Amino acid sequence: MKKLNILLFAISASLTSVFASVAMAHEYSVGDIEIGHPWSRPTPPGTPMGVGYLVIKNHSDKTVTLVGATTPKAEHVSIHETVMVDGVMRMQSVKGGLAISAGGVVELKPLSYHLMLEKLAEPIKEGESIPLTLEFEGAEAVNVELSVQSLDADTKEVEMDHSGHGMEH
Numbered sequence: 001m002k003k004l005n006i007l008l009f010a011i012s013a014s015l016t017s018v019f020a021s022v023a024m025a026h027e028y029s030v031g032d033i034e035i036g037h038p039w040s041r042p043t044p045p046g047t048p049m050g051v052g053y054l055v056i057k058n059h060s061d062k063t064v065t066l067v068g069a070t071t072p073k074a075e076h077v078s079i080h081e082t083v084m085v086d087g088v089m090r091m092q093s094v095k096g097g098l099a100i101s102a103g104g105v106v107e108l109k110p111l112s113y114h115l116m117l118e119k120l121a122e123p124i125k126e127g128e129s130i131p132l133t134l135e136f137e138g139a140e141a142v143n144v145e146l147s148v149q150s151l152d153a154d155t156k157e158v159e160m161d162h163s164g165h166g167m168e169h
């Protein structure tokens with residue numbers, strides 16, 4: 001009998017973690033565009049910029065381009081990409097928008113493409129949800145919520161920071 005209890009406990013524990021990860025991985029879908037797990041990071045007080053990460057899936061048979069985004073939390077949102085230039089990590093804006101090919105997937109993630117939330121009204125806090133509207137060329141706009149989570153594993157990117165390119169906007 002004891003053995004059975006332990007087994008049941010193990011099963012329910014693993015079910016709990018499955019449900020937890022499903023709850024974390026929120027998704028949004030409008031027409032042929034699917035947005036997976038939009039998230040952001042908390043910002044220290046005084047930091048005027050935050051980030052936005054998400055996965056864009058294009059289920060249509062034509063290219064769709066992410067051309068911009070808006071949020072009440074920031075004055076301006078730009079699309080950036082992190083690149084290596086002469087061994088130095090830098091960020092640059094993605095000119096002409098971010099194209100997602102027919103049937104394709106583009107991931108906005110640390111050290112890659114990302115959204116830059118510029119001129120934040122107030123610091124972004126862990127646990128909050130940030131409403132964000134994604135604007136596309138070739139598809140309807142999609143409203144999502146960035147869930148703010150801190151990832152200790154990624155402190156490198158936080159250190160690299162967005163301080164170098166703040167003033168030109």
Ligand SMILES: [Cu+2]
Nearest residue numbers: 080091116162
């Ligand atoms: Cu950036």
